Amino acid sequence: MLDLLLSKYNYWLYVILMMIGLYAMLAKRNLVKKLIGMNIFQTAVILFYVSISVKTGHVDVPILPYHHHGHEQAAINVAHYLNPLPHVLMLTAIVVSIATAGVALAVLILIYRKYGTLQEDEILKINKEVGA
């Protein structure tokens, strides 16, 4: 059991992070906390992607020359470099998550101007009073 936990610790970590994010989105009453939960959720997915490309041993990034038995050579063998593709994909995903956070923050400003609060229960109460 401990072996299973340790050998795949990166997956456990991303699942735990993801659940923290999901909990914050579902259970927190404050909208900013929900937004932070959303960011943690996205970051968990990003970390998952980055962690799947990791290799242990004599590995390098493919843009750097690879030191093997004293003489330099470019890393051409797949086993000698980290897979760069997930990192590149995640650059795009980070941009997406920042853009989402930006839009969400702008919307939060709109909400705050309208209701004067960012607590969801208070907003719902105000809405109910207006509706009644």
Next chain:
Amino acid sequence: MVHQFPALIIAVPLIAALSTPLIGWKSSNRCYYWAVLTLALVTFFAIGLLRSVILHGPISYHQGGWAPPWGIEYYVDYLSAFILPIIAIVSLLVIIYSKHSINKELAGRQMPSYTLMLLMITGLMGIVVTGDLFNVFVFLEIASLSCYGLIASGQGDAPLATFRYIIMGTIGASCYLLGVGYLYMVTGSLNLADVSHLIPPLYHSRVVLSAGVLMLVGISLKMALFPLHSWLPNSYAYAPSSASALIAPLFTKVAAYLMIRVMFSLFQPDFFVKIIPATTVITWLAVTAMMIGSFYAIAQNNLKKMLSYSIVAQIGYIALGIGLANKAGLTGALLHILNEAFTKGCVFLVVGAIIYQTGDCTIDHFKNLFRRMPFTMGAFTIGVFSMIGVPPTCGFFSKLNLLMGCIVDHHWVFVAALLISTILNVIYFFRVIKVASFEKPEADYNRKIPYDQIRMQEVPLSMRIPIILMAAGILLAGIFSGTITNTILIHIIPAGF
């Protein structure tokens, strides 16, 4: 020339969207003509692609000359070529319509509105055209982010509804992204066609099973399939009218396209039918969506909100067709995507016209509307008939195919559910028609003119023509549904159905 269209259909609206602020620098009126021009071009590309695919078969475009599976491939097959003109034509009509509506509801904000609209269309086009799984995620987020912006510019509770939509939509996109990551772990590829060749031997691997489920859940969230629909009604109801007329007919349907893509192109149909019984779950959720959506729609007194709940119900029809996973069912689902795009486009445009003329869309205030706006309400009636399924509108043929699909597989509960939800449709839509055409307005003792002299107060021509064209589209799609089925849809149905 046609082989460049898959790239142009995305590049043109993207560049147009980014240059809209420059065009609208001096006078924001120019943005409208700029957007119409762009979408006219996009429609030309979409119809050109459809024609080329029918004549010569699928088109593969290699982005930057890099061959797949390493490079990004744009792949237009029959399914994409069927969806592209729907998006293009509906958005062209909505943009033509939007001039007066946006000037009134979003005065001073015309430029950002058109920028966001064009960006959203870029995203939707991209989802349909691309053959790369990660690219789908990026385009999905481009479309979603501009959609959030458009909805947040609305009245009333729009900001709160948008915030909920952002949270739900991001969970959906992240689930999809995680599913793609799982597939990448086991196949090392992101190209849709390549992955679909590589995974069949791995179908029983837990990674692939969870990838399939995560992708389906993510797409269901974007598609607002019951019980993940809770973000939809408020955000569509509070959005500005032309924005909701653009988002409502297109966004959820493109998500439905993505679901068909994942279930029947990325995976073999057997995967979701036999290995994980996802189709059974989807059909039952779909039937529940049809019922719940219709019941909520009956309870609404705001026409826009009623139509938003009706979307939840209609998404149920599409999901039912997908979940049946047989020939008639999938044909019905595809026809229903076409039907829904035009029908929801038509009725949301009508709602926008009513708001433009009277200032609100509470159903009780609709008295005498048929006399005041005969063309608009005539188009609304055609839309309603299509949603109920009266021949010769397209809704009849899609529902007929769905019914056939249920009967072929002996799903009698679904047959009953389809018929009952049709009756519910009749109940909530005929209430609108009844109030608008038969009920007498309350006596107004300050009147200056006799009662039978109610003047026609139609909306401007640039709003009326798109409404009428959209209604004509519903009828044409119905009349030519046989031709559409035989020339395009028959090639989409995967082998073995």
